[in-house]
Amino acid sequence: MTAPTPGPDGPPPEGPLADLLAVLREAAALKTAADVLAWDEQTYLPPRGGEFRADQLAALAGLTHDRLTGPELRDALLAAEAEVRPADSAAAACVQEARRDFDRRTTLPRRLVEELSRVTTLAQQNWAEARKRSDFAAFRPHLEAVVTLKREEAAAVAAGREDLAAAAPYDALLDDYEPGAKSDQVSAVFAELRAGLVPLVAAISEAGVTPDRSLLTRNYPVAAQYEFCRSGAERLGFRFDSGRLDTAAHPFCTTLGPADCRLTTRYHPNDFSQSYFGVLHEAGHGIYEQNLPAEWFGAPLGEACGLGVHESQSRLWENFVGRSRSYWEHAAPEARAFFPEALGKASAEELYRAVNDVRPTLIRVEADEVTYNLHVLLRFELEQPLISGDLPAGDVCDAWDEKFEAMFGFRPPSAADGCLQDIHWAAGLIGYFPTYALGNVYAAMLWDAALAELGDLEGQLAAGNFTPLRDWLTEKVYRHGRRYAPTDLIARAAGSPPTPAPLLAHLNAKYGALYGLG
Template sequence: MTIDKNYRDLVEKLTEISRLNGIMSTLSWDQEVMMPSGASEARARQISTLAGIIHERTTDPQLGTCLAAIQKEGFGSLNTLMACNIREAQRNFDLETKVPKRLAMEMAELSSSAHSVWIAARKENKFSSFSPVLKHFLELKKEWAQCVFPDLNPYDANIDNFERGTTMAEITPIFELLKKELIPFIRIIQESEHQPANSFLQGSFPIDKQEALARKISQDIGFEFNQGRMDVSVHPFCGGGHPTDVRITTRYDESNFIESLYAVIHETGHGLYEQGRMLQERDLPASESLTMGIHESQSLFWERMIGQSKFFCAHYFETIRTVFPQNLHGISADSFYQAINICKPDFIRVQADELTYPLHIILRYEIEKGLFDGSMNVDDLPEIWNEMMMQYLGIKPPTDTLGVLQDSHWSGGAFGYFPSYTLGAIYACQFYKTMQNELPDTEKNIEVGNFIPIKAWLNQKIHSQGRLYTPQELVQRITGEVLNPNHFISYLKKKYTAIYQLS
């Protein structure tokens, strides 16, 4: 066999796996958005069966034989995309073949059934109902880590699942620096004499108007609704089975339109990444998004760096005031900008401002570390959570629903995911700073609602690059330096010093 024949065989197998994963993603989206509640048990079995089929395909000995033959021939006649597909396929094959089918199916079924358990526990404010699931998932994820990365710390192995090549050794110093800089700065802000007004953001905001506004802004930014859709879910997310089928969700509160609007902008950022993937080979690994940190950088880029900027507010304020005239009567665009950027510690991570948000992530990161190294027990988590909230943000959640039960991640076994949010914020700030240097009219473009150059820059620099580079290589190529949290800290201090009129 020639390498061309082996590569064609490989592409055929990888394409089938990609399409099966697309079906899995669509089933998971349906479970959270449209599925009848009484179907949860049947759906769990369906997902478990499909996971078993996918595992069979990804561990097929013929796939291994094909890869071995290609490796033997060498990469000399392959282009960059082909080499990337082979490299990614080999890595995934090596990882998947180390996981017993029984374990893959058990994790998939638990992930599906645990979601319903989490929803019920959250609704009933009863962590004890969820704790057995969490314990079971920890056991399975430790077993998984031992299978795939026996030489790594189990938590590092789980982090690698979302942030390839990143470990606690890199994350911990960054997070310690953020704690050192942000905790005292937040306290100074809380003591400032100038506290922006935001009462006008509370009131009655009809959901149909919220939805229309959110859809308009998402479309203005560049989300293509002929290749995507927007729905409602308990927890906002971006899903779908293909770059031509991208599905974003939000949740609505009639008394607060800001939460749903910025959730849509956030998820639109994720959606633009998926829709902006390279046009060729979209069913192959080379075209896939890189890591969750890079993905999160795109959602935070649009939500924080652009959506919460004074230029974005200047452009959209009249539109927003037209939609909600009674609520925003007599309010200026600058007052609106300050109001949506108020720094106020909150119990809920997804409602946190960009200054306090990193502390929510650090709390979860440190708890996950403790769960994996045995220094923390699952049954003690409500108390541990509340103590850390007091230490970092000076507030104590009155219920588990507002505390340890608020996130869906652990119900899916997504340990090691949380650091991606703050790593993404650091990436976003670094990318934005570089874009401003390369596109000096960026702020003017935002103020007039011209997002085309921004989207094109992101498409070219990030979205279309797929997995051609590691995250470390990508950030170096784009910004000329490694991940640097000092840009993020400087950005936050400059912005909030102005808002709170600090000396």
């Protein structure tokens, strides 16, 4: 018997596939309960509540792991595998991805899963305080504990996966965020990016053109920033009837249910762009989450297609839309209304040029489009020896400063401006960083395809009409969940396999015009 094709291409599932979905949704309920506690930890948890919160999250991680590796899911998966055909259907893809997840999770003992949850929870709390004080020494033992556990995770996954047995240890972690990717493949893409970016950065620095960034460094009341950020997210299509915007030490987006997506940002009273572009970035993630098939929440068809594709959405909405001239033609009047003293006389063109200033900066999340990928390359080049053991975790601060100086020409003045600026390592998200640059590559390809198919896209954005682009992305990306592998999804949407060429072409054309390059 052939099961009906589920999702947007057919009726709801039934039989063994429905049974599998029921087990996955139950496990998702447990996981998202933990995610609520993790969100609260980053936003509202009292300082003294941290230790017990780590115990709570570890307990829930263990229970979720049991559900996702237990006999009920195994049996449901076997029954669905015996039933679902054909190989190219959405149903078959759902079962295939569920099998992939099951096999990976069963390589990990519950003890390791619980300990990773507990240690990373405490590490994130320590990181927030260490970053405030720029105190790497205080964070060092937490980082060492996280790296030790991530090495153990990488070894366990590789031992249970034939395709990873002979690969670099780092690949077992990278595969969790960008399925199927290998570090040597990513290195080749990054080498091409570096070869194109370094001369462009040099040409811009030598052009003698200096946009007026003073627009961004005036008095911007935080309350007005919140309203402007919220309006920007709504403009793009983020739905606040199923979402929130709060404050955290490091901006993030998390989904706590099929109609519950949370964004966070951080504010600087003398620079609205930090919070604003942080929100546009996280709203890009949120729009993806809010347009996944809700009826498949908890199952692969209701989940995003890898972190590279996810980051393509945050970077597309933040940069290709939010830093475009067309966007500021629409958004400038609202910006002036929210900040009349700071921007009362600022034109759309002045705002466009200010938010596209290119210069080496210390902080990744505040970097411009051109230099941003160099920040990612730095982290990628540190993470691999961290996991292989060639770079002791205690030496990462010095290694960071040396590599940063080699790439950008100056050293971070403090650990807060260097290796403590990101929360990812504290959270155990080693292997995540490469997806930011891959996301930029994917975003450029999707943008070019949308331009070709949507007609006057620039005119639509200038008129404040973001619906055609959002609908196009829903059709090409969001609605498929994990039906396709990331590279296959991008190839289907953009018409060719992933390549850095469109990104480099976009950056050269845009910033060549802004900086008067030949």
